[in-house]
Amino acid sequence: MITKTTTPKIVLIQRFFFLIIFFLTPFLVPVHASAQSHPEPGLPFISTYASKISIAPRHVWSVIQTGRGTMCFVATSGLTELDEETWTQNYWYATWQAFVIYLIILVFLMFLINMFQKRQLLAKVHEENREKELKQAREIQKAHENLKTMQEQLIQQEKLASLGQLTAGIAHEIKNPLNFVNNFSELSLEYIEEIYEEMTKLEQSEITEDIRALLEDVKYNLQKILQHGSRADGIVKSMLMHSRGGKGIMELTDLNELVKEYVNLAFHGMRANKNPINVDIQLQLDEKLPKVNLNPEDFSRVILNLCKNAFDAMRDKTIDNTTGYLPRLIVSTREMGDKIFLEVEDNGPGISEENRGKLLMPFFTTKKGTEGTGLGLSITHDIVKAHEGTLEINSEVGNFTRFSITLMNTQNKD
Amino acid sequence: MKFLVVDDEKDVELLFQQKLRKEIRNGSIELKFAFSGNEALEIMEKSESEEVMYIFSDINMPGMTGLELLDKLKAKFPQIPVSMISAYGDAENYEKAIELGAKEFFVKPINFENLKVELNKIIEDKEPKKE
Numbered sequence: 001m002i003t004k005t006t007t008p009k010i011v012l013i014q015r016f017f018f019l020i021i022f023f024l025t026p027f028l029v030p031v032h033a034s035a036q037s038h039p040e041p042g043l044p045f046i047s048t049y050a051s052k053i054s055i056a057p058r059h060v061w062s063v064i065q066t067g068r069g070t071m072c073f074v075a076t077s078g079l080t081e082l083d084e085e086t087w088t089q090n091y092w093y094a095t096w097q098a099f100v101i102y103l104i105i106l107v108f109l110m111f112l113i114n115m116f117q118k119r120q121l122l123a124k125v126h127e128e129n130r131e132k133e134l135k136q137a138r139e140i141q142k143a144h145e146n147l148k149t150m151q152e153q154l155i156q157q158e159k160l161a162s163l164g165q166l167t168a169g170i171a172h173e174i175k176n177p178l179n180f181v182n183n184f185s186e187l188s189l190e191y192i193e194e195i196y197e198e199m200t201k202l203e204q205s206e207i208t209e210d211i212r213a214l215l216e217d218v219k220y221n222l223q224k225i226l227q228h229g230s231r232a233d234g235i236v237k238s239m240l241m242h243s244r245g246g247k248g249i250m251e252l253t254d255l256n257e258l259v260k261e262y263v264n265l266a267f268h269g270m271r272a273n274k275n276p277i278n279v280d281i282q283l284q285l286d287e288k289l290p291k292v293n294l295n296p297e298d299f300s301r302v303i304l305n306l307c308k309n310a311f312d313a314m315r316d317k318t319i320d321n322t323t324g325y326l327p328r329l330i331v332s333t334r335e336m337g338d339k340i341f342l343e344v345e346d347n348g349p350g351i352s353e354e355n356r357g358k359l360l361m362p363f364f365t366t367k368k369g370t371e372g373t374g375l376g377l378s379i380t381h382d383i384v385k386a387h388e389g390t391l392e393i394n395s396e397v398g399n400f401t402r403f404s405i406t407l408m409n410t411q412n413k414d
Numbered sequence: 415m416k417f418l419v420v421d422d423e424k425d426v427e428l429l430f431q432q433k434l435r436k437e438i439r440n441g442s443i444e445l446k447f448a449f450s451g452n453e454a455l456e457i458m459e460k461s462e463s464e465e466v467m468y469i470f471s472d473i474n475m476p477g478m479t480g481l482e483l484l485d486k487l488k489a490k491f492p493q494i495p496v497s498m499i500s501a502y503g504d505a506e507n508y509e510k511a512i513e514l515g516a517k518e519f520f521v522k523p524i525n526f527e528n529l530k531v532e533l534n535k536i537i538e539d540k541e542p543k544k545e
Contacts, residue, residue, distance in 0.1 A: 172474070175501035179523035180425050187432050233523060240504075 013117070017110055171239045178233055185225040192219045239375065250387075252291040252410070253299070255333055255342065259285065262300045263331050266307035277315050277327055284332035292340050293410040298383045305376040306344040306403050307331075312367060313348035313401065320349070335409060342405040350397040359393060415537055416444045420454040420471040420483065421499070433526045434533075442537055451478025451486075458491060466494065468536050470520075473500035473507060481510055488515045497532065499524060 092098060192215055202208055263281060270276060307329065314327035327347065334341040351359065351366075358364045360381045365374035384391045384405055395401040419430055427447045437443045446466065448454035458466065469487065473480035484496050495517040500507060503521035511519055518532055 172501045175522050176423065179501070180423075180429060182523045183429050183433065183526065187429070 013113065017106065167239045171236045174232070174236050178229055178236065182226060182229040182233065185222045185229060189219060189222050189226070192222070235375075250293055250295050253294050253296050254289075255292045255294070255340065256285040256287075256289055258296060258300060259283065259303060259331055259333060259342070262303040263307055263329075266304050266311070269304075270308070270311045275315060277311065277318055279311065279314065280326055280328040282328065282330045284330060286333050286335055289333050289335050289340065290409060292407055294387055294407065295383075298386070302380045302383050302405070303331075303344075305380045309376060310344060310346035310348060310401070314346055317349045338409045340407040340409050342407070343402055345400055345402040347400050350399055350401050351393065351395040352397055356393055356395060360391070415442065415467050416446060416465040417533070418446045418448060418454060418457060418466045418469045420448045420451065420469065420475075420480070422449055422472065422475040424449065426472075429524075434530075437530075437533070443533065451475060451480070451483035454483060455486060458487065468533075469494060469496045470499055471496060473498055473502060473511070481507075481514060484511065484514045484516055495536070 195215060196212075199208055199212065260283065263283065267279065267281060270279075310329050311327075314329075317325060318327060330343070330345045332341075332343045332345075334343075355366060359377055361374075362378040363374035364378075381391050384407075387407055389405055389407040392404040392406070393401070394404065419426060427445075430445055430447075431438065434443060434445065438445065446457060448457055451471075454469070454471070471480040471483055475483075478486075480498055480500065484498065487494065487496055492515075496515070497518040497520060498507075498511045498516045499520045499522060500511075501522040503519075508519050520529060
């Protein structure tokens, strides 16, 4: 666009200079040169005509010359024949040599201007090109960054996938030794009970008392072995669930019913376990919610996991906080366009920004000691992803944590 | 009544013998052990084969896997029920085992309560015939 408009500019300027030459050269011809008798025909007429209209005849001549479009030095060259010596002395600037020099200077000037303009144009084009290149470079950089993050995500996924396979393998291999640990400890506990029975047949003495006390310790230790073996078994089972997946069938499900059932189950499970807490549970269910295409078996685990996490978090807050804190869990469902929302919100201690990023990573847990396997949310995330949904975490430290699951509204699609 | 347990882990023998000590003591069952598929086949092909009434086999074993063993046992001794015991409790293994004719499928860690229920069922089924 710009190069199209600038090229004629040069041409215009060149034309302008040519015009100037045409107009200027006649004026350089001396007045009396034209007034004198001249071999060129028409000149005497010009001089008489010029005197009649009382202007210098050179002007008239110049008008004619310009009209003819011929270079005036042709005329002057004719003049030099008359009185060459004096003429060249007085009017050296109007000799043909002088005009040649003028021409050369003019051509040179034009050349310079042309050069200058070319250079400017080039500079402009360069600038534009550079800007374009910069823009492209920025775009390329952006694309590169996008690619990099995608690559990182892919690597992460790949790592998780291979980790999944690895854990499945490890889980099975661990199951075998665990089988022995659990069964032998259970067996030994049975033996100790039998020893107790046999000991009642013995005469009671201090020694039997000592033995009984020692056996009590052994029994306690065996119970611990069994307890932790069972715990390990639980972890292995979760790991297998993690890597297995794809079990169960997707079917149109009443999400509200599923939520009611499993929130209730989670609550009673928590009440039946250690350190139960009182929780105000509020179900805000969209009664017009259409049936959702999901795997009820897997999805029930999502609800259970999210509720369990909320209860655990709020329990921590009840321990830390004594000023009339009432744990509250809000579970809501909502239909919005082609999306279905499920939200689980607690008013627990919240999650720090630092931890929020790691929350979905396998084996990441904030739960103390032996309470958490660090797999719950990771599995939850996997299940939501398998449903082509998204899991979003909003939290404010000290105030609330909200898990929002977005699912596709399949009913709306049909 | 004789049972054959096939597992590549030797501790399984100890575990079964202790877990089922009461049943062994009162003579209602007798346990035999094989530590590989080949060994199990050898035992079965000897004269003892008539006495073995029930086989428990692990799946994941070096050499012959439990599923291969199951296939061979079913071809040679179709009358003897075989149950699988495996750490791999996934659908694929389960379906394959049942397809090949396994009677039951137990998942490790072995729940001996369930195992005893199965044993008693077998004993009750067989004993009237013996008498």
